[in-house]
Amino acid sequence: MARIVMKFGGTSVGDIERIQRAALRVKAESDAGHEIAVVVSAMSGETNRLVDLTRAAAPMHDAREYDTVVAAGEQVTIGLMSMALQDLGVNARSWLGWQLPIHTTDVHSAARITSIETGEVIRRFGEGQVAVVAGFQGMAPNGRITTLGRGGSDTSAVALAAALKADRCDIYTDVDGVYTTDPRIVPAARKLDKITYEEMLELASLGAKVLQTRSVELAMNHGVRVHVRSSFSDEPGTLVVDEEEIVEQQMVNGVTYAPNEAKITLRNVADKPGVSAGIFGPLADANINVDMIVQNVSEDGATTDLTFTVPRDSLDRTRKVLDGVRETLQWSDMTADPNVVKVSIVGVGMRSHVGVAKTMFQALAEKGINIQVITTSEIKVSVLIADEYTELAVRALHTAFELDAA
Amino acid sequence: MARIVMKFGGTSVGDIERIQRAALRVKAESDAGHEIAVVVSAMSGETNRLVDLTRAAAPMHDAREYDTVVAAGEQVTIGLMSMALQDLGVNARSWLGWQLPIHTTDVHSAARITSIETGEVIRRFGEGQVAVVAGFQGMAPNGRITTLGRGGSDTSAVALAAALKADRCDIYTDVDGVYTTDPRIVPAARKLDKITYEEMLELASLGAKVLQTRSVELAMNHGVRVHVRSSFSDEPGTLVVDEEEIVEQQMVNGVTYAPNEAKITLRNVADKPGVSAGIFGPLADANINVDMIVQNVSEDGATTDLTFTVPRDSLDRTRKVLDGVRETLQWSDMTADPNVVKVSIVGVGMRSHVGVAKTMFQALAEKGINIQVITTSEIKVSVLIADEYTELAVRALHTAFELDAA
Numbered sequence: 001m002a003r004i005v006m007k008f009g010g011t012s013v014g015d016i017e018r019i020q021r022a023a024l025r026v027k028a029e030s031d032a033g034h035e036i037a038v039v040v041s042a043m044s045g046e047t048n049r050l051v052d053l054t055r056a057a058a059p060m061h062d063a064r065e066y067d068t069v070v071a072a073g074e075q076v077t078i079g080l081m082s083m084a085l086q087d088l089g090v091n092a093r094s095w096l097g098w099q100l101p102i103h104t105t106d107v108h109s110a111a112r113i114t115s116i117e118t119g120e121v122i123r124r125f126g127e128g129q130v131a132v133v134a135g136f137q138g139m140a141p142n143g144r145i146t147t148l149g150r151g152g153s154d155t156s157a158v159a160l161a162a163a164l165k166a167d168r169c170d171i172y173t174d175v176d177g178v179y180t181t182d183p184r185i186v187p188a189a190r191k192l193d194k195i196t197y198e199e200m201l202e203l204a205s206l207g208a209k210v211l212q213t214r215s216v217e218l219a220m221n222h223g224v225r226v227h228v229r230s231s232f233s234d235e236p237g238t239l240v241v242d243e244e245e246i247v248e249q250q251m252v253n254g255v256t257y258a259p260n261e262a263k264i265t266l267r268n269v270a271d272k273p274g275v276s277a278g279i280f281g282p283l284a285d286a287n288i289n290v291d292m293i294v295q296n297v298s299e300d301g302a303t304t305d306l307t308f309t310v311p312r313d314s315l316d317r318t319r320k321v322l323d324g325v326r327e328t329l330q331w332s333d334m335t336a337d338p339n340v341v342k343v344s345i346v347g348v349g350m351r352s353h354v355g356v357a358k359t360m361f362q363a364l365a366e367k368g369i370n371i372q373v374i375t376t377s378e379i380k381v382s383v384l385i386a387d388e389y390t391e392l393a394v395r396a397l398h399t400a401f402e403l404d405a406a
Numbered sequence: 407m408a409r410i411v412m413k414f415g416g417t418s419v420g421d422i423e424r425i426q427r428a429a430l431r432v433k434a435e436s437d438a439g440h441e442i443a444v445v446v447s448a449m450s451g452e453t454n455r456l457v458d459l460t461r462a463a464a465p466m467h468d469a470r471e472y473d474t475v476v477a478a479g480e481q482v483t484i485g486l487m488s489m490a491l492q493d494l495g496v497n498a499r500s501w502l503g504w505q506l507p508i509h510t511t512d513v514h515s516a517a518r519i520t521s522i523e524t525g526e527v528i529r530r531f532g533e534g535q536v537a538v539v540a541g542f543q544g545m546a547p548n549g550r551i552t553t554l555g556r557g558g559s560d561t562s563a564v565a566l567a568a569a570l571k572a573d574r575c576d577i578y579t580d581v582d583g584v585y586t587t588d589p590r591i592v593p594a595a596r597k598l599d600k601i602t603y604e605e606m607l608e609l610a611s612l613g614a615k616v617l618q619t620r621s622v623e624l625a626m627n628h629g630v631r632v633h634v635r636s637s638f639s640d641e642p643g644t645l646v647v648d649e650e651e652i653v654e655q656q657m658v659n660g661v662t663y664a665p666n667e668a669k670i671t672l673r674n675v676a677d678k679p680g681v682s683a684g685i686f687g688p689l690a691d692a693n694i695n696v697d698m699i700v701q702n703v704s705e706d707g708a709t710t711d712l713t714f715t716v717p718r719d720s721l722d723r724t725r726k727v728l729d730g731v732r733e734t735l736q737w738s739d740m741t742a743d744p745n746v747v748k749v750s751i752v753g754v755g756m757r758s759h760v761g762v763a764k765t766m767f768q769a770l771a772e773k774g775i776n777i778q779v780i781t782t783s784e785i786k787v788s789v790l791i792a793d794e795y796t797e798l799a800v801r802a803l804h805t806a807f808e809l810d811a812a
Contacts, residue, residue: 057490058493060493065489069482069486073478079474080463084464
């Protein structure tokens with residue numbers, strides 16, 4: 001007997017037939033004697049519909065009212081899922097965020113879960129009851145409905161699994177697992193049987209939209225075993241687990257790319273203390289997410305060149321902010337290049353292998369791809385290149401690190 | 407300064423533009439210095455959409471889960487209405503049934519309000535805040551969401567007005583008041599400035615679908631002054647008030663008709679104690695709503711004829727139930743006539759006027775309309791006639807009781 005949290009995303013509960021199919025999966029686990037909590041998202045399209053209504057109602061709106069509106073989506077799904085389960089003879093009941101409750105901070109639309117009361121759900125496990133819990137939502141200390149931000153149902157599921165000390169958190173989604181890279185670019189991409197939390201975090205934050213980043217952090221912090229798998233097949237998916245569970249580490253486990261980057265270069269910036277703060281402080285204040293930063297070594301000891309990347313859709317705002325501080329910082333020239341992509345290799349194995357970066361740079365050089373910026377972390381190497389080389393670079397790296405399927 | 411509950415039905419909040427127009431009405435009352443609680447329904451069509459989803463999910467479903475699903479409709483509207491009000495500079499916040507809370511019985515899908523906690527809302531009136539409250543929903547003693555049944559938002563509004571000791575409960579709807587009869591049949595129908603609770607009850611239960619019957623009962627019991635008016639015009643509507651407030655009573659204030667009736671006649675039923683119970687008991691058990699009942703005087707002292715009406719769509723079930731008890735009650739013959747209509751005249755004034763029934767019967771006789779069954783109450787006389795005479799009868803009675811507009 002295991003205790004399992006099963007999470008179904010929007011496409012997995014996109015219509016009544018899909019809800020009924022998901023209910024069959026739940027029934028199978030319940031019939032096998034497991035204790036089951038189901039976490040569901042809103043039916044696909046529903047959250048967007050509700051968000052559009054709020055935008056139409058008022059251009060600037062109260063996040064508390066926004067949360068009240070959009071939380072209605074998951075409310076509908078838990079009721080329908082409970083009905084579908086009952087129709088299959090499964091003892092089930094729905095739980096809204098405020099009913100458990102799932103306590104959160106009061107940062108509406110981006111709330112964080114602070115605690116989940118599970119006593120009643122666990123008591124009902126003893127009576128064979130399946131708990132159907134609304135994802136994405138919780139309750140602020142003052143009793144108002146909060147939401148966790150887009151994709152928050154993954155976080156709800158992992159947090160619930162942690163609170164329930166569940167043996168596993170199964171994330172049912174519309175992909176059948178985590179791949180070594182985007183299969184649309186590299187047909188030889190392989191599904192990974194296991195991946196570490198750290199790798200998953202790098203992949204998630206780089207745009208492999210399988211799991212919300214926060215949910216992976218949470219799983220890592222609480223040691224929740226996450227199983228990413230398809231709602232539409234019975235194949236096993238990818239287990240996201242602790243490093244220790246993976247005996248033989250690959251050097252590199254994934255190649256990923258982040259499009260929609262833009263590169264800014266400032267030439268002849270005064271090379272003195274406080275300059276970086278003078279540039280990146282105002283950008284942070286404007287909520288612009290600066291990613292890669294490279295500062296060239298100063299040649300004359302007086303000025304330096306500074307290159308960094310921002311999201312492409314923040315480019316205009318970035319320019320405006322920089323224009324506002326130019327008078328004090330006095331660079332000679334600002335250039336912007338929106339046609340860049342960040343390509344990364346990820347793997348906890350690179351900690352214990354040397355030469356990973358060298359292999360990467362060689363593989364790119366062999367294809368004649370110029371590297372504009374490099375950044376590294378313990379388990380990742382990223383390069384910024386012209387975006388026209390995206391597919392070529394990803395394929396070359398996937399082959400170079402022996403990730404291609406046999 | 408007055409305290410006012412303003413209720414907007416589904417068509418009055420049917421899209422964002424209508425919500426914004428309703429918000430303008432609320433702003434006007436709030437700007438005039440009044441304390442305002444707004445009660446809203448789900449956007450028109452939304453409740454039906456949700457009900458259809460529950461039907462598709464499971465043919466027989468848990469009423470608790472049904473309530474969880476359909477209550478989402480009002481949840482969306484309160485958020486949008488609050489946003490629209492804030493956008494107009496009005497201090498407003500939304501309240502779900504469980505947030506106030508609105509306590510109800512646990513009879514899901516047909517719950518009754520037991521009490522409403524208003525302390526916080528009244529405190530916030532003092533800060534100039536408008537309360538936007540979800541109609542139709544409440545919370546059972548065990549903390550689950552309940553709903554009050556279709557049209558329940560009227561009841562929510564009146565109950566809230568009673569709890570708040572409001573000066574008035576304004577029901578904004580898609581008609582501009584209560585008419586002496588159906589204007590589609592009688593173009594000379596007049597809008598009534600005032601009507602008593604008792605009259606409104608008779609009109610509502612007879613199918614003048616302006617106000618839910620339970621809301622009128624509640625208003626009568628708590629002395630809530632209800633103002634039925636149009637969301638789409640600034641004309642005053644109809645005040646539903648205590649009899650004492652109406653100085654000069656009309657003898658008859660309205661002519662109404664209930665289509666979709668069916669008449670059943672049982673001939674030569676044994677005329678002995680327990681026979682009525684033997685017939686109407688099983689019908690009640692089968693949830694069939696028997697309305698008019700007439701028992702002929704027994705000629706031979708041994709058998710009698712019994713005539714009664716049921717809703718037309720219950721006719722088949724009625725026959726089945728009666729077939730089941732025929733063996734014990736042994737009537738000679740059962741006939742059913744689905745082509746009948748109940749036409750009624752309503753007016754508290756008839757209590758103090760004689761000859762009302764006589765005027766009614768004469769008016770119908772003059773048009774050659776045969777009366778099949780008659781029932782009377784203190785403020786109502788109803789006759790059952792062939793439904794092909796519906797319009798003719800309604801027009802004749804409207805004229806006979808001098809209700810035609812000048």
